[in-house]
Amino acid sequence: ILNVEQSPQSLHVQEGDSTNFTCSFPSSNFYALHWYRWETAKSPEALFVMTLNGDEKKKGRISATLNTKEGYSYLYIKGSQPEDSATYLCAFSTGTYKYIFGTGTRLKVLA
Amino acid sequence: GAGVSQTPSNKVTEKGKYVELRCDPISGHTALYWYRQSLGQGPEFLIYFQGTGAADDSGLPNDRFFAVRPEGSVSTLKIQRTERGDSAVYLCASSSQGSPNYEQYFGPGTRLTVT
Numbered sequence: 572i573l574n575v576e577q578s579p580q581s582l583h584v585q586e587g588d589s590t591n592f593t594c595s596f597p598s599s600n601f602y603a604l605h606w607y608r609w610e611t612a613k614s615p616e617a618l619f620v621m622t623l624n625g626d627e628k629k630k631g632r633i634s635a636t637l638n639t640k641e642g643y644s645y646l647y648i649k650g651s652q653p654e655d656s657a658t659y660l661c662a663f664s665t666g667t668y669k670y671i672f673g674t675g676t677r678l679k680v681l682a
Numbered sequence: 683g684a685g686v687s688q689t690p691s692n693k694v695t696e697k698g699k700y701v702e703l704r705c706d707p708i709s710g711h712t713a714l715y716w717y718r719q720s721l722g723q724g725p726e727f728l729i730y731f732q733g734t735g736a737a738d739d740s741g742l743p744n745d746r747f748f749a750v751r752p753e754g755s756v757s758t759l760k761i762q763r764t765e766r767g768d769s770a771v772y773l774c775a776s777s778s779q780g781s782p783n784y785e786q787y788f789g790p791g792t793r794l795t796v797t
Contacts, residue, residue: 615788672724
């Protein structure tokens with residue numbers, strides 16, 4: 572059974588703080604790792620698709636790294652803002668259409 | 683352009699009733715997926731359509747769950763004799779094709795509560 576874990580489950584940070592969270596996935600049969608941001612009552616929004624070991628991707632104040640050999644990805648948010656409050660999901664793919672999701676990290680940024 | 687839409691956004695039903703959840707994918711997307719997110723869990727795969735046919739329904743939990751996509755566009759997830767354990771957020775996604783190289787775009791979900 573393929574298991575994807577995310578930590579922490581939830582966290583609160585102050586506006587302006589930088590933060591990061593982890594997605595752990597199986598290191599075998601890796602094809603791609605997806606990060607999504609999911610705000611309440613909205614659609615999950617794709618942030619990054621990462622495929623190569625050592626990949627680093629950046630979108631504004633958010634960036635992500637990938638280590639396929641050890642099976643983890645980090646998501647970083649620099650200078651958190653209240654609008655960053657959301658659940659951040661990672662999804663692992665072995666090369667089929669089935670995404671295997673983690674349970675998410677719920678981020679609350681306090682103004 | 684318009685994204686994936688799902689209706690209703692919220693549905694409350696009594697145990698034992700029948701419900702239908704609708705998904706409108708992005709126009710032109712041939713692949714459509716249903717996922718279910720139960721409390722405290724990540725979204726779990728239910729079924730995948732390529733065109734009108736269900737290419738993989740291995741994630742449907744039991745025979746009370748059924749999904750159709752008769753014209754290769756809109757899909758309906760049908761749940762018979764609902765149980766309290768069916769309470770969850772049901773997510774729909776679509777992609778331009780079904781291979782892993784094509785990003786899945788998600789709708790906002792339908793929150794189903796069975797009382």
